[in-house]
Amino acid sequence: MIVFFFFLSFFFSVVVYFLFLSRYKELGKLGLAVVSISLVLLWIGLTAFLLVAFGLYRFDRVIYSIIFFASIGLIAYLKLRSQELQEKFSVLEIGKKELLLLLIFSLFSFYLYAGFSTQYIDGGRDQGQYTIFGYVIAKTGGFNLDIPDSALIRNIFGDSVLLDYQAGSLDPRESIERRVPAFFHLLPAYLAVGYDLFGMFGLLGINSVFGFLSIFLFYLILRRLSDPLVAGAATVLYVLNVSQLWNVRTTLSEPISQFLILLTAYLLQTFFKTKNSFLMSAIGAVFGISCLLRIDGFTYFPLLAFYSAYLLLASPKHFKNFLFFFVSFSVVSIIAAIYSYYRSLRYIQAHWEFVKFMVIGFGFSVGFIFAEIVIWKNAPVVLQYLRVWLKEKKKFLRILTWLFFIALIGFACFIRPNFVNELNNSTLSQYRAVNSLLTFFWYVPFWLFIFLPFAFDLFLFRRKGIRTSFLFFAGSLLLFLYLLDPKIAPDHFWATRRWVIISIPFAILGSFLGIRSVPVLDKKWKTSVLILGFLSGLAYTIWRSNLILFRPMMESYLEGYSQFSKVMPIDESVYFTTKRSIASPLRYIYGRNIFIVKDSLEFLKKVPELLKLGKKVYIIQNGDFSGYKDSLKFYKVANLDLRGRFPIESVQRFPEFLYHKNLNLQVFRIEISDKISFNGPIEMEWNPAEGGFLSKVGKIEEDGTISATRHRGPLVYGPYLTLPSGKYELQFIGKNLQNAEFDVVCKHGSDRLLEIQKGDRDSIQTLLFEVKRPIVDDLEFRVFVEGKSGVRIEKISLKRIFEK
Numbered sequence: 070m071i072v073f074f075f076f077l078s079f080f081f082s083v084v085v086y087f088l089f090l091s092r093y094k095e096l097g098k099l100g101l102a103v104v105s106i107s108l109v110l111l112w113i114g115l116t117a118f119l120l121v122a123f124g125l126y127r128f129d130r131v132i133y134s135i136i137f138f139a140s141i142g143l144i145a146y147l148k149l150r151s152q153e154l155q156e157k158f159s160v161l162e163i164g165k166k167e168l169l170l171l172l173i174f175s176l177f178s179f180y181l182y183a184g185f186s187t188q189y190i191d192g193g194r195d196q197g198q199y200t201i202f203g204y205v206i207a208k209t210g211g212f213n214l215d216i217p218d219s220a221l222i223r224n225i226f227g228d229s230v231l232l233d234y235q236a237g238s239l240d241p242r243e244s245i246e247r248r249v250p251a252f253f254h255l256l257p258a259y260l261a262v263g264y265d266l267f268g269m270f271g272l273l274g275i276n277s278v279f280g281f282l283s284i285f286l287f288y289l290i291l292r293r294l295s296d297p298l299v300a301g302a303a304t305v306l307y308v309l310n311v312s313q314l315w316n317v318r319t320t321l322s323e324p325i326s327q328f329l330i331l332l333t334a335y336l337l338q339t340f341f342k343t344k345n346s347f348l349m350s351a352i353g354a355v356f357g358i359s360c361l362l363r364i365d366g367f368t369y370f371p372l373l374a375f376y377s378a379y380l381l382l383a384s385p386k387h388f389k390n391f392l393f394f395f396v397s398f399s400v401v402s403i404i405a406a407i408y409s410y411y412r413s414l415r416y417i418q419a420h421w422e423f424v425k426f427m428v429i430g431f432g433f434s435v436g437f438i439f440a441e442i443v444i445w446k447n448a449p450v451v452l453q454y455l456r457v458w459l460k461e462k463k464k465f466l467r468i469l470t471w472l473f474f475i476a477l478i479g480f481a482c483f484i485r486p487n488f489v490n491e492l493n494n495s496t497l498s499q500y501r502a503v504n505s506l507l508t509f510f511w512y513v514p515f516w517l518f519i520f521l522p523f524a525f526d527l528f529l530f531r532r533k534g535i536r537t538s539f540l541f542f543a544g545s546l547l548l549f550l551y552l553l554d555p556k557i558a559p560d561h562f563w564a565t566r567r568w569v570i571i572s573i574p575f576a577i578l579g580s581f582l583g584i585r586s587v588p589v590l591d592k593k594w595k596t597s598v599l600i601l602g603f604l605s606g607l608a609y610t611i612w613r614s615n616l617i618l619f620r621p622m623m624e625s626y627l628e629g630y631s632q633f634s635k636v637m638p639i640d641e642s643v644y645f646t647t648k649r650s651i652a653s654p655l656r657y658i659y660g661r662n663i664f665i666v667k668d669s670l671e672f673l674k675k676v677p678e679l680l681k682l683g684k685k686v687y688i689i690q691n692g693d694f695s696g697y698k699d700s701l702k703f704y705k706v707a708n709l710d711l712r713g714r715f716p717i718e719s720v721q722r723f724p725e726f727l728y729h730k731n732l733n734l735q736v737f738r739i740e741i742s743d744k745i746s747f748n749g750p751i752e753m754e755w756n757p758a759e760g761g762f763l764s765k766v767g768k769i770e771e772d773g774t775i776s777a778t779r780h781r782g783p784l785v786y787g788p789y790l791t792l793p794s795g796k797y798e799l800q801f802i803g804k805n806l807q808n809a810e811f812d813v814v815c816k817h818g819s820d821r822l823l824e825i826q827k828g829d830r831d832s833i834q835t836l837l838f839e840v841k842r843p844i845v846d847d848l849e850f851r852v853f854v855e856g857k858s859g860v861r862i863e864k865i866s867l868k869r870i871f872e873k
Contacts, residue, residue, distance in 0.1 A: 082139035097162025117258035124211030128265035182277035192653030203260025214248035229671035234653040280317035286331040302603040312565035334540035353394035357401025370434035481506035523583030544575025623713030692791035702742035729758035761788030808858040
């Protein structure tokens with residue numbers, strides 16, 4: 070019933086604001102609908118955010134805020150109703166057939182976005198942490214991350230057990246029970262609303278709503294700049310782009326950032342010639358919401374500084390409007406900064422180097438715009454002289470700009486990558502940075518990208534897109550910034566996180582706009598090139614997207630966690646694990662009192678103290694404690710079986726395959742034993758794609774075997790076992806194993822238990838190694854191959870052996 074009431078209130082609010090905004094003739098009917106829905110959606114998020122800030126979030130209060138928002142709009146509409154009704158309603162800005170095609174395609178796109186959401190609820194990555202925060206808000210009304218047993222665990226286990234989680238850090242200013250979230254708070258507030266509407270699937274699919282609205286904004290912006298053919302072609306490639314699909318299906322903040330930029334660009338494009346200071350201030354406030362969402366939002370100040378200079382020289386009569394926009398954006402961003410200092414200080418401290426650059430950028434931007442105002446008011450002759458000089462030097466500057474672009478692309482493609490040695494002799498961050506443009510071509514094909522400079526020429530020298538110049542500056546500056554330093558993590562699809570904000574959409578939009586802007590071609594040739602570019606770009610885009618197009622990622626993780634929570638008790642139970650990624654979801658979503666083991670040996674020595682207090686103690690890990698020399702016994706009571714597909718996490722190349730991101734963890738109950746159990750049997754057997762084994766260069770077959778491809782690197786690694794001391798026999802079964810190399814390591818490869826050995830048999834390879842320490846964590850078995858080796862891993866087995 071409450072969900073029905075929410076949608077009824079939402080619909081009522083959209084209708085009211087549709088009527089209210091219809092007095093602005095600049096908006097067509099489709100734009101009216103999109104903007105009305107967008108404003109209500111933003112109001113919902115801001116209301117939820119404010120309630121979360123005070124720990125007062127409740128879904129019914131969000132609904133009341135929607136009604137309140139609509140009531141204000143209705144009152145304003147009735148007061149302004151004295152004007153003629155015929156003057157208030159805009160016409161439909163696109164044809165009916167065009168609108169029908171757009172609606173059909175947008176609904177199909179929404180199906181692609183919402184129908185295949187990624188169940189990333191592990192705490193090891195940002196999307197999982199955002200998910201956890203959203204759930205906690207929906208259940209508790211705020212960021213209630215406190216753990217009452219923290220003091221007890223610290224007193225017993227000391228530093229052998231960690232008390233913080235990747236989803237929440239200990240606040241040094243508070244007691245050890247206090248934890249603070251590690252991110253900004255607007256996205257988790259939206260996720261809480263999604264959870265209250267449709268449970269976990271609503272939470273995981275909230276970005277699909279923003280992605281759906283962004284389609285219309287993207288199309289309408291480009292439609293005003295060009296024609297339906299250009300707008301349609303660019304929109305199809307934008308929607309089907311693998312980066313867009315991947316990010317909209319996750320619980321990351323980038324899709325909302327993209328939506329805010331597109332909404333701001335559309336509103337500025339629409340009201341560019343208005344003299345309404347209130348409207349410009351409102352648009353600036355909308356753009357300022359970005360600073361409540363991501364720390365990157367504060368980097369927009371330099372963007373606005375460059376934009377202001379362009380307006381002052383190219384369209385000085387609109388510079389005053391910009392000032393209202395800038396002041397409003399600045400006020401919202403300052404409020405966001407103050408809030409972040411008090412509520413997200415740990416996050417700011419973690420990114421302090423980046424924050425220092427943002428502070429410098431803020432100071433530069435404000436000072437630059439202030440200087441512009443002084444010149445604008447007191448020395449207009451200087452501006453007039455600059456305009457005359459630019460006009461006289463236009464041809465020279467145009468040639469210089471083209472040479473700059475050619476040199477820049479050549480440097481990024483051919484010269485810059487050679488500054489770094491081969492991957493083995495350089496860091497991954499260096500490799501990703503110097504090859505960023507080549508990586509960018511995975512998403513925007515090179516033969517389209519080469520037309521992007523023509524779009525720059527259109528904006529800078531022909532000034533035909535001055536109404537859309539904000540999007541031009543946002544897209545070009547962020548494209549340059551994130552190509553210079555992508556700020557990406559090792560797994561591949563994170564390379565698109567910053568690029569999807571606007572860099573990739575802008576490159577697609579600008580490429581097609583550039584084709585229409587080539588001065589040496591007539592209209593027929595331009596149309597032919599555009600169609601050819603679209604068809605080849607579509608084939609390329611589908612080829613890249615086919616890996617995930619109609620496939621959900623990590624599709625059974627929710628089921629795995631749910632099955633675990635049904636069989637494992639809560640009361641008087643304390644859980645421990647060496648796997649950081651599962652700790653925070655089990656703690657905050659599934660209510661298990663769980664802590665992270667830092668040192669297994671020291672931890673096990675102190676377990677009896679906790680058992681004496683009447684607690685039930687469980688440990689979750691991949692591996693077996695059987696035979697550990699202590700007065701403890703271990704009973705396997707359950708599995709935590711998490712299953713799903715995920716792209717190969719590569720850096721040097723686009724992921725060609727999906728691997729089984731399966732974690733088959735065992736749950737052991739620990740009890741005090743009267744006997745010390747020595748030399749218990751340990752035998753394990755894995756399908757290579759099961760139980761935590763991963764691959765960077767292998768193809769995962771349907772039967773779970775892993776086959777080498779044409780690439781060189783780790784074919785198999787994992788499964789991050791915990792094992793007691795003893796001698797072990799490790800066996801690989803497969804084909805062409807004589808072409809592979811094998812080793813056994815722990816501590817993420819820094820400690821070798823078995824040196825690299827070359828395979829000496831075709832179908833079976835047996836390795837012997839010894840664990841000399843009482844317990845070892847994160848034990849890996851690794852297989853390395855050269856390109857086109859023909860190696861295939863079909864089965865992996867491990868057993869402890871005893872000397873006779």
